[in-house]
Every structure is written in C-alpha cells, then in structure tokens.
Amino acid sequence: MGCMNVRSPTLYIPHGGGPCFFMDPPPGAPHLWDRMGDYLRNLATDLPERPKVLLVVSAHWETPGPTLNVAADPGMFYDYYGFPEHTYRLQYPAPGAPNLVPRVQALMADAGFDVDLDGARDYDHGVFIPLMLAFPEADVPILQLSLRQDLDPAAHLAIGRALAPLRNEGVLIIGSGMSFHNLRTLLGPQGDAQSEVFDAWLTQAATAGDPAQRDLALSQWKQAPHAREAHPREEHLLPLMIAAGAAGTDLGRRTYSDHLGGKAVSAYRFG
Numbered sequence: 001m002g003c004m005n006v007r008s009p010t011l012y013i014p015h016g017g018g019p020c021f022f023m024d025p026p027p028g029a030p031h032l033w034d035r036m037g038d039y040l041r042n043l044a045t046d047l048p049e050r051p052k053v054l055l056v057v058s059a060h061w062e063t064p065g066p067t068l069n070v071a072a073d074p075g076m077f078y079d080y081y082g083f084p085e086h087t088y089r090l091q092y093p094a095p096g097a098p099n100l101v102p103r104v105q106a107l108m109a110d111a112g113f114d115v116d117l118d119g120a121r122d123y124d125h126g127v128f129i130p131l132m133l134a135f136p137e138a139d140v141p142i143l144q145l146s147l148r149q150d151l152d153p154a155a156h157l158a159i160g161r162a163l164a165p166l167r168n169e170g171v172l173i174i175g176s177g178m179s180f181h182n183l184r185t186l187l188g189p190q191g192d193a194q195s196e197v198f199d200a201w202l203t204q205a206a207t208a209g210d211p212a213q214r215d216l217a218l219s220q221w222k223q224a225p226h227a228r229e230a231h232p233r234e235e236h237l238l239p240l241m242i243a244a245g246a247a248g249t250d251l252g253r254r255t256y257s258d259h260l261g262g263k264a265v266s267a268y269r270f271g
Contacts, residue, residue, distance in 0.1 A: 004051045008047070008049075008172045008173070009047070009167075010173040010250075010269070010271060011157075012177070013269070014177070014179065014256070016037075016086070020129075021033055021086035022132075029261070032261070035258045036256070043134040047231075053140065053141050053142070054094075054168075055141060055163065055166060056145070057143055057145050057147065058126030058176045059235045060079055060235075061144065062127040062151075063118075063147050064116075065113070066113055066116070068118070070098045070101050073095055076092065076128060077123060079088075079125055090128065093163060095142035097143035100166075103166070104145070104166070107162050111162035126176045127142065145159075145242075157215050157219055157242075157244060159241075159245060160241060160243060160245020161246065167246065171248045173242065179199065179230075179236075180265050181235075185229070186262075186263055187261035191226075195256075196264050197225045198225060203254050206268045207218035208252075209251065211251065214244060216223075219241075221237065252257075253270075255267050
C-alpha cells in the first residue's frame with residue numbers, strides 16, 4: 001500500500017448486550033445503552049483517516065488456533081437468543097477482505113503462528129452490532145480474526161504484536177468485547193464495588209506509561225483485584241490483548257467510561 005498512510009490507532013470497544021441498540025431498553029432503565037451507543041456512533045469521527053479495512057477480533061469467535069474469516073461476502077450469524085423477532089432481520093452487508101489474508105498469514109507466520117482459514121463464517125454480533133453504529137454504510141471491508149480457545153493472554157498480546165505493521169497499511173484493528181462481563185451480576189447490586197476496583201486496575205494497566213509494563217500487567221490480568229468477579233470467563237477481555245499488543249510503543253488512553261446496572265465499563269484506544 002502507499003507510503004502516505006497515517007498510522008491507524010488500535011481500539012478495544014464494548015459491543016453491548018446482544019442487539020441492544022436496536023430494541024427497546026429494559027423497563028426501568030430507559031437510557032441503559034445510550035452512552036455506549038453514542039460512543040460507537042462517534043467512533044469513526046476521531047480516526048486520523050478512513051480505514052481501508054477493519055480487522056476485527058470478537059469475543060464471540062473462538063477456535064483452536066487463530067483463524068481468519070476469508071469469505072468474500074459473509075452473511076449474518078445471529079448468535080443471540082430470546083430477543084425481539086426484528087433483531088433477527090438486521091443486516092450488515094459489509095464485504096469481506098480476502099485480499100488481506102496473505103499479508104496477515106505472512107505476519108503471523110513470521111511471529112511463529114500458524115493461521116487457519118474459514119470460508120463459511122458469518123459476522124457474529126460482536127462484529128455487526130457495534131459496526132452498524134460505527135460504520136453504518138457497511139462499506140469498509142472486514143477481516144475477522146478468531147480468539148484462541150486457550151484464552152492465553154500472553155499469546156493474544158503476541159498475536160497483536162505480529163499484526164502491528166498493518167496499522168501503517170490502512171488497517172484499523174478493533175477488539176470487540178466488554179471490559180466487564182459477568183452476566184450473573186450485571187443488573188443487580190451485587191459486585192458493583194468490585195467492578196469499580198477492577199475497572200480502575202484495568203484502566204491503570206491499559207494506560208500505563210511504559211508499554212512493556214502494560215503488556216506485563218495485561219498478561220497477568222488474573223491477578224488483578226476481583227478479576228474473576230468481572231470475568232468468570234475472559235473471552236470478552238481477550239480482544240483487548242490484541243489491541244494492546246498491536247499498539248507497540250503507542251500508549252493507551254480510556255476513551256469511554258460508563259456504568260451498566262452499576263457495573264463500570266470502559267473502552268480504550270492506543271495511538
């Protein structure tokens with residue numbers, strides 16, 4: 001690609017709960033998703049240039065090894081349950097990005113990672129729900145990369161580091177998850193204080209002034225206070241590791257902070 005490209009940042013964004021932005025909010029919480037929706041709608045306005053491709057890592061795709069969705073025109077995978085019927089007709093016809101696959105394979109191979117290919121994968125809601133707000137025209141090609149089923153934070157940081165050169169090639173790397181993801185306690189008072197403590201730790205780690213210290217802290221996230229109360233299972237946190245790894249020496253900052261049912265939720269940008 002041309003040498004005039006500006007380096008893209010990397011992002012860790014929240015994708016909400018199911019198709020939350022496209023349905024009525026829960027009774028008693030009419031504004032539950034408002035601030036998150038506003039954050040996602042404004043996501044593209046703060047970028048240094050329009051991305052040529054979005055490389056997206058969603059909490060909702062895990063495979064034994066890192067896998068790329070190589071479909072040219074992925075369909076919709078409505079991987080949520082019990083929501084209004086109209087939310088199963090949402091469409092996001094963004095094209096795939098198979099042309100980027102050889103480049104990603106080469107970068108990953110250089111870092112010692114074998115990459116599997118999947119030509120039948122559709123966009124899960126960790127991809128299409130936030131991007132319907134952030135890039136509503138659905139005209140930016142998407143290459144989705146899976147999480148590894150072992151959920152090893154150090155490995156995902158290393159995968160992010162391998163992908164970092166893409167940032168100079170017009171590729172916006174997005175990790176899509178939730179910085180708090182304990183559905184058992186989300187909408188009740190239990191765990192509110194603990195979520196604040198974990199969120200403060202996570203923000204300190206993600207925005208550390210020393211990138212090496214940041215990566216070390218994130219790799220040891222299970223030692224954070226109330227880590228397992230925030231993430232009984234960490235698939236919604238691991239996309240942050242990809243974004244932070246791809247940041248290289250660029251520092252992180254918190255770009256969104258809110259409370260959902262009393263639980264602290266944050267988003268981060270690197271570079």
